[in-house]
Amino acid sequence: MRGGRRELGEDDVPVRARGGSRPRTRNRPKHENARQGFVTAVDRGRYSCLIEDRPVVAMKARELGRGSIVVGDRVGLVGDLSGEPGTLARVVRVEERSSVLRRTADDTDPVERVVVANADQLAIVCSLADPEPRPRFVDRCLVAAFDAGLEPLLCLTKADLADPGGLLRTYGGLDLPHVVTSSTGDLSALRERLAGRISVLVGYSGVGKSTLVNLLDPEAGRSVGHVNPVTRRGRHTSTSAVALPFEGGWIIDTPGVRSFGLAHVSPDDVVAGFPDLADEVAECPPGCPHAVDTPGCALDTGVARGRLAPERVDSLRRLLSSRDAEEERH
């Protein structure tokens, strides 16, 4: 580690000199007239972008190399920006991202992928019935949100089928922003939460995610749909995210993302995704793995004294151990 740092120090000067060198500034004029666009969909190397209100399809300029461009990215575009059918613009720049939502395919997948850039809210959609709520899915998403620096929003759907009381008690102690919805009910609380923000919707199959999106803005699909084959109608063939403009912000639907593998999140950050357990965990012996039967793990004391919800402790432990399985493999 220390050796690595020293090497870095030695490199520091030439790197900085290179940073201000001429080749870069010579490239600049060409990119200065690049227009800024917002990436709404990605499909086989084609990037659907909006320049203000104009949909434009672009490809990645060679000079950008292998870096990924994802939905939510703000990009610099040059070339044919007319948006006419058959035209292609070029992405020459990806602006710095304010947030990055990552996932791995499962908890043992070493390859992490960026799902969405620049989002500020993760709407975790969970049905109250049909299919049954999955608190462990919610917990996993909360960790992903925490890791990415997104504010979570718990969206409990199908309130016409079951009472939200039980789930709200579970999550009540978390100060978690939440809304309760039904397809026949009033969605104004949800609209308010989504307006002006960049929200990523995630939920397992059947929770009513597409029903919600369609109710929120039936127009959105049409305005984005014609620039890209990745429309909601064709969503089952797609696993990538799609951004739909919504009241000054964006709703980013993630049809193929059923859950978040968290192989890339450190154990400490997994624990940090459970804020209701944090005080207790602080009392654990140093290096405590918080596993079942770990001597002295304060989670057990917390449950025994009735201070912690057993299902939350169980959920954290399952998450940690599925990640442990990964570490053993490597």
Ligand SMILES: Nc1nc2c(ncn2[C@@H]2O[C@H](COP(=O)(O)OP(=O)(O)OP(=O)(O)O)[C@@H](O)[C@H]2O)c(=O)[nH]1
């Ligand atoms: N009773 C009731 N049913 C609903 C509600 N919202 C959606 N549904 C039904 O639940 C089923 C699944 O809804 P979708 O919107 O397709 O769910 P999804 O989460 O998009 O599911 P995938 O397409 O598999 O990702 C459909 O039959 C809907 O009609 C609701 O608020 N109440």
Ligand SMILES: [Zn+2]
């Ligand atoms: Zn512990």
